[in-house]
Amino acid sequence: DAKTTQPTSMDCAEGRAANLPCNHSTISGNEYVYWYRQIHSQGPQYIIHGLKNNETNEMASLIITEDRKSSTLILPHATLRDTAVYYCIVRPGGASNTGKLIFGQGTTLQVKP
């Protein structure tokens, strides 16, 4: 699976957009970009995923560059409850994928009042 690189930590003001970057320069054509987060030792929580098009759901938006070598997770209006570790994970799609998620160290996002 392709390796990802994320900043160790970021701060964001409450109510502002949080933009979390991820580099995945070795991503291959059949690999998706997934984002999960973990709030204070709770189980990881799925946020969003995409292949090459930008995606949006009720939690966040995912912007993937045209060359797919990097992506940005956007939390449009961060709240204190969004303080968490955010993980960018790249893994293959398709029925042959066993589902294994390889977590890195992630980005610790601190939302401040």
Added chain:
Amino acid sequence: EPEVTQTPSHQVTQMGQEVILRCVPISNHLYFYWYRQILGQKVEFLVSFYNNEISEKSEIFDDQFSVERPDGSNFTLKIRSTKLEDSAMYFCASSATSGSSEQFFGPGTRLTVL
């Protein structure tokens, strides 16, 4: 909203004892997983399970570990002879239609081996 549940929330055991960690995945899900997280470290994949057999396991998942789906609802992780280094948070997860769909994680079981 359906959720993955795990019991117990905290298990304390003596080194060398067997422990069974229990999970109830979301009812219509077909793929099941165990992960662990040692305190202060990253989440690590242990095993994936589909169609009543292991589909992939990591190097961590050695002969001391086993998984089972004993009935239509439970999914268990057994550690046969616990070691101090097995102390960790163990998370169960499930996903619906394929290995590539999003995984839903339980709240975890904190295992402490003394």
